[in-house]
Amino acid sequence: MIIIFLIFGLIIGSFLNAVVYRLNAVESLMERSHCPNCKKMVRWFDNVPLFSFILLSARCRDCGEKISWQYPIVEASTGVIFALIGNYFFDIANFSTWALAAYYLIIFSILMIIFVYDFKYMEIPMLILWLGIGVSLVYFIFSDWQSFHSAGSIFDLRLVSGILGGLIAGGFFYGLAAYSKETWMGYGDAYLGLLAGLVVGWSDIFLAMMASFVIGAFVSVVLIVVSKKTMKSQVPFAPFLICGIFLVIFLPRIFPQLQPYFLLFS
Numbered sequence: 001m002i003i004i005f006l007i008f009g010l011i012i013g014s015f016l017n018a019v020v021y022r023l024n025a026v027e028s029l030m031e032r033s034h035c036p037n038c039k040k041m042v043r044w045f046d047n048v049p050l051f052s053f054i055l056l057s058a059r060c061r062d063c064g065e066k067i068s069w070q071y072p073i074v075e076a077s078t079g080v081i082f083a084l085i086g087n088y089f090f091d092i093a094n095f096s097t098w099a100l101a102a103y104y105l106i107i108f109s110i111l112m113i114i115f116v117y118d119f120k121y122m123e124i125p126m127l128i129l130w131l132g133i134g135v136s137l138v139y140f141i142f143s144d145w146q147s148f149h150s151a152g153s154i155f156d157l158r159l160v161s162g163i164l165g166g167l168i169a170g171g172f173f174y175g176l177a178a179y180s181k182e183t184w185m186g187y188g189d190a191y192l193g194l195l196a197g198l199v200v201g202w203s204d205i206f207l208a209m210m211a212s213f214v215i216g217a218f219v220s221v222v223l224i225v226v227s228k229k230t231m232k233s234q235v236p237f238a239p240f241l242i243c244g245i246f247l248v249i250f251l252p253r254i255f256p257q258l259q260p261y262f263l264l265f266s
């Protein structure tokens with residue numbers, strides 16, 4: 001089962017690369033992929049996720065132009081994330097797990113696009129972000145409808161928890177962006193905070209935000225030490241927050257012994 005999710009993730013990862021490229025180039029998603037340098041169509045057998053990159057030794061078959069490492073990295077990461085979702089959140093015999101697994105597959109695909117786009121272009125693709133917010137709200141209404149009778153309090157409702165978490169993170173980042181006049185982070189990051197809060201809920205949003213600041217500080221220090229970046233260099237924030245979301249959702253599943261610590265913070 002995990003293998004199926006992994007392969008599915010590799011294929012979707014390849015699609016997400018195309019989405020990132022075409023969001024920026026304003027091209028139709030329906031077009032066949034082509035080399036950005038020589039514009040020749042990519043042959044179907046050169047379009048196999050991961051394997052083609054290795055077989056072609058990272059070069060275009062036609063013009064020899066280097067193919068970006070972004071492609072295999074996004075494909076492999078999407079494959080691994082999908083496999084994790086399939087392993088920890090999906091049980092084929094239990095129909096009630098299907099909706100959550102589907103929701104996570106969609107939301108992590110969206111987060112992957114935002115991650116790569118912000119990393120490359122220092123900008124958050126707002127259309128994709130609103131898509132994530134819309135999908136979350138629809139899923140929460142569906143899921144609360146299913147489990148309404150078993151909710152102990154109003155805060156157990158996914159919709160309430162998500163909106164509360166979204167307002168906390170979105171409001172906090174909005175404040176930072178406004179106070180720093182968009183030098184620490186942009187207003188786009190505030191909207192991503194809103195989405196992050198929706199995805200992890202109010203009980204986990206502090207942990208996700210803390211994780212993103214710790215990772216961000218660590219990466220910034222490493223960048224300053226090993227490269228010519230200075231304290232003033234702009235570093236995109238979205239990738240850190242998305243790492244925070246990922247860790248908060250997956251770490252307690254992968255390492256159940258960590259769960260008490262997670263409860264401590266939430």
Ligand SMILES: [Zn+2]
Binds near residue numbers: 035060
């Ligand atoms: Zn080419």
